[in-house]
Amino acid sequence: MKIGFFPGCSLEGSSREYNESLHAIAPLLGVELTEVPDWNCCGASAAHSLNHKLALALPARSLALAEKSGLDELLVPCSACYSRLAITRHELLENDALRSEITKIIELPFTGRTKVLSVLDVFGRCASNGLKDKVRTPFGQKVACYYGCYLTRPEKITTCARPEDPREMDDIVKVVGAEPINWAFKVECCGAGFSVSRLDTVAELSGRIVHDAAARGAQAIVVACPMCHTNLDLRRDSIERTRQQKYALPVLYISQVIGLALGLGERQLGLHRHHVPVRLGSVAPANSVAPANSRCPTPVAADVPAALGSAGASPSPGGSPAQEKEA
């Protein structure tokens, strides 16, 4: 499966581990990623609040470049980028006058031939097409799948069947052996860009998300958006201060979850870059399909660095403490 790739700024900065893990698992899933040459900023929150045409022209240029490279499909891992690119494509295809105006601005032809895909679209395809057979160490954890704002909405563009209670990510993590919980905050706001200007608001909003996931017994939160990850992971100290409570549960990208199940090591997947240490309960040793009881019954004590026992590269089998974990 040959797919175009639009990393966006986050994947080169704050969420390098998302990029690393995507590129680590892509070959194992038979996905060949081709980066759009000379791609540019998607515009995200700033452009579409200020100037409608700029907000369309920025993503349109990247889409036009993808088209020029002969890409039929474009994977956009960041939810904000995905939303901007998908909305731009939709708006330009709906409105001929707008399309000719924007193509004049970007000085490139645009036909809308390149389809915009989210990670859920791509992994969903893999999940129904042999992913199960590639799993070496099932991800035997209870996870809370957190979709955030942009992955499912607006539904007329994302064509998500259940935008307010989506199931797509849940279905994917089930294939790699995780147990998705039923919870209430799948699509609630994490506070997004207020992470910079209004940390109190983000701590409040993201705090509710982390709390509900923890209260319902999740052992990890799975996300597919750099912004969500920043707020739930990097802002964990603020959350804990606001709520006067400690939360041990780590936040993983869906690509990292799949990577662990495929037997990749935590450094390959960039797990060491997280702020909240990823200490998952012991799971079965590498190179073996884990039995049903592989899930850790009790959370691991917070100060003992437990291994990601599943990691194929890990030298220590059976969930014993691993030394490779770094701060």
Add this chain to the structure above:
Amino acid sequence: MPRIGVFICHCGENIAGTVDCAAVTQAAAQIPGVVHSVDYKYMCSDPGQNQIKEAIKEKRLTGVVVAACSPRMHEPTFRRACAEAGLNPFLCEMANLREHCSWVHEKNGHTTSKAIDLVRILVEKVKRNRPLFPINVPVTKTALVIGGGIAGIQAALDIANAGQKVVLVEREPSIGGHMAQLSETFPTLDCSQCILTPRMVEVAQHPNITLHTYAELERLDGFIGNFRAVIRKKARCIDEKTCTGCGACIQKCALKKIPSEFNAGLGLRTAIYVPFPQAVPNKPVIDRDHCTFFQTGRCKLCERACPTKAIRFDQQDEFIEINVGAVVAATGYEVKGTDFFPEYGYGEQKDIITGLQFERLASASGPTQGVIKRPSDGKVPDTIVFVACAGSRDPAKGIAYCSKICCMYTAKHAMLYKHKVHAGKAYVFYMDIRAGGKMYEEFVRRAIEEDEVHYVRGRVSRIYPRDGQLVVKGVDTLLNSRPVEIEADMVVLATAMVAQPDAESLAQKMKVSYDQYHFLAEAHPKLRPVEMNTAGIFVAGACQAPKDIPETVAQASAAAAKVLGLFSRDELSREPVVAVVNRCAPPEFSTCVGCFLCESACAYQAIEHEDIKTRDGKLIKTVARVNQGVCQGCGTCVALCRSKSIDLQGFSNEQIFAELVAL
């Protein structure tokens, strides 16, 4: 030689504001055959009509063109004026200078020249008009009422009490409709069943009413005064004549866990069942989709239990054909289910219920005998949140209209809950309180002030479960606007009132129009609120638009009055705009070759076969003949006739071509 008079109306500023009427008058006078051409401020006024009448007499006019508004508006007015002056009314035509010209164009020369064109083509048509005479048709004095809710019951009783016959068709096993499901009614809090059931009994016993329950309209043909309806009486699997309604079969039925429709899914019923104790008729029905015998071929416990041997497993659907003169559509409404709301959990939370389900919980005849218990665990809720406008007034959900009754019944629900659970807390989230009606506003104030229901102005964005409760997240938009979170034991959604799921197909069966929401469309929103565009079909109740009981009853009585007005005459006269097959001298008699392509094309079954015979009875040929009572004047047969033997009176091919040539 034709002598045509042209009368240009200014319609105040409506036409004269954009069209140069004087120029049109002058141009009209130049058209060959026009002998009289004047303009006037209001042609429809008495002085205007008198001008027409005088001109007809003085100038011996053979045709009249009134260039004014739409013929739908004033054609009857001007035709009557012509008739009074001794001119056949069908020699008068209207050129639509208002809707087709002045209202839709800017003021300029093009607009005026379009107006002149419109006058010219109508002059050419009128030159070829022939005197026509109205067609008289008899009236069948029986009304068909479709739907046995309060609307249908009221309409049927009013018509029957006036001495005319009524056939009432209800698709459920019992009449009563939604009103029978309600607990108490606003604004008086009197028991719904107590006021409804006497009416239901009256329907069953009325000598002028024939009641068909568990039956649906299969087909409707014909026209005003002369409809022919086919009713499908679904197989009840019970011999209604033998059954005494003792209920022994119901007690014996082994299946007892089928969700009860009457209890809005909150209660359970058997496979052979009577929907509720006061059902009319009090005869059970076998639900074939659940019945063990129909599913597996074995059981028949009810048959053994029946003391009168009234069970008929082999009963088939029965088709009844009836002739009726008028139809009243009173098919009612449906409420959206909780599964319509993604943000409220897609209907997966048992303790989020609809207003209709709350009615059943609050009703003494309901699944909890009137004790307010939440469905999940039977706990009496300490806190209930009521959400008004659930779906209604929400274009994003495709329901832009107001469901009209929710403000009132939500106040009623909160009040009933407070009356039953004194220590309970009731919250109502609302957008606006729309309490227009006699004693309505006072009723809502009473809920707020006397019963201490907390009204929160704002919408609910999400409801999710937490520790056995429901967290209702919303916003209070008044004063220092702030987000609110309420932990409730139960949530009642005042879900939108929508058309019946099959309203569209029913409308198509009756050949009546309906709106984008599938509510039946009245002929005029203000002046003809109970008539439909198809003559002889009337509408009552919530199948037309959301409305409460008082309004429904008023509209049902109005529909009954319209039916009775129609039945007060023995004959109706109708416009002679119908197709005719030509006749000519022997030996052809008609150019019709008897191919009967027209017969297969006619949507109204108006084509008959006519044998042309010699005096001694020898058949010469068989030709088509149009039944003038049935023909709707659509002209499809004219277009299809290969020998050009059919023409439409008033819109003949010759007239249409003349209009085109005049352009």
